Amino acid sequence: MVKRYYGGLISATPTTVNSSSASGLFNPTQQMQAKRAGNWPSPPPAYYLWGWGYNGYGQIGDNTTTNKSSPVQIGADTTWSSIDAGGPNILALKQNGTMWTWGRNNNANLGLGDTENRSVPTQIGALTTWSKVSAGATHGAAIKSGQLWTWGQNNLGQLGLGNTTNQSNPTQVGTDTDWLQVSAGGYLCAAIKTTGTLWAWGYNDRGQLGQGDTTNRSSPVQIGARTAWSTISAGLQMCAAIDTDNYLWTWGFASSTKLGLGDNDQVHKSSPTQVGSETWSTVSTPVTKHSTMAIRTNGTLWGWGANSYGELGLNDTSTRSSPVQVGGLTTWSSVYVGNNNSHGITTTGELWSWGRNGYGRLGLGEVGNSAPQSKSSPVQVGTDATWLSVAAGRYAASALKA
DSSP: OOOEEETTEEESSOOOOOSSTTTTTSOHHHHHHHHHHTSOOOOOOOBEEEEEEOOTTSTTOSSSOOOEEEEEEOSSOOBEEEEEEOSSEEEEEETTSOEEEEEOOTTSTTOSSSOOOEEEEEEOSSOSOEEEEEEOSSEEEEEETTEEEEEEOOTTSTTOSSSOOOEEEEEEOSSOOOEEEEEEOBSEEEEEETTSOEEEEEOOTTSTTSSSSOOOEEEEEEOSSOOOEEEEEEOBSEEEEEETTOOEEEEEOOGGGTTOOOTTOOOOEEEEEEOOSOOEEEEEOOSSSSEEEEEETTSOEEEEEOOTTSTTOSSSOOOEEEEEEOSSOOOEEEEEEOSSEEEEEETTOOEEEEEOOGGGTTOSSOOOOSGGGSEEEEEEOSSOOOEEEEEEOSSEEEEEEO
């Protein structure tokens, strides 16, 4: 017996699918497949959007510019699928493939054709085929149908368009249709193709493009010849990547020991350099600061680099030049480093935050802007265990909850 979804209910009774009663829940391709098969697929999961922290530019998305020190729900929409934060703005996708943004827009980094701030989620164009988004310090990037698109500030070639002209609307980068993943960092971008090759472009003053030099690039250039890259995170003057064997590599700016290569190595790296021999599942490096955090394949959380406000979660403010484990939990599933603070989610759906707490950016219901009011160890945000993903920008954060 086939269960069919219609009108918001689940029923075991066969029905004729000849109306648009469920069309608002599925994209056109899913609707056509459902009609041909005679039944609707399972409804998408309900993902709610939440935000907190500094809200001077509307980056929380609640139609105000009032700071929030605890998470507040943004609207009633339940169809969000992914989020990312860079500077003082947010990028997000809905389950129907539409792309949305809000926050500060002084560099046209919202991709809306102007430079006006937005305090509520606003759709970018009308396309329904976006699959990946990434918010940089002053620019954005997204992928749809394997095509790469960028917008915002382009003074250092960070849009990859072969020039240094700003773009206020998404503009396609070349004609390739095999882009798989993109990360917009601090005035640069890095991306991975379906071939497993790694590419970068933009600002290169410390070798962060991985080309063995410090020359800026305004078009994508391949990093080495390897075809085994799986994850990329572009930060401020550095990049970190994980290969298909789960080994971690870093390159670029070595000061503040953000590359994690050891106490005696403060030399900038202009090519990917392996960090130890352990295996890793995810890595995060911020677009505005100099710390890095990552999760190993065994579910443990590790941090290194700058730590002035306890953003490494190690119960102190000492800089680390090599990865150091955070606590004893082995159930971390994701981590996101923001501006002097970090957020993590466990496999059981708990949200944790640590580091600087100015403007209530940790979401703990407290407001503080000095080191003593920071949290140098992870502190759980509320008691909910339904958090799915989190993204921290400059002074504010957004998250999805089931």
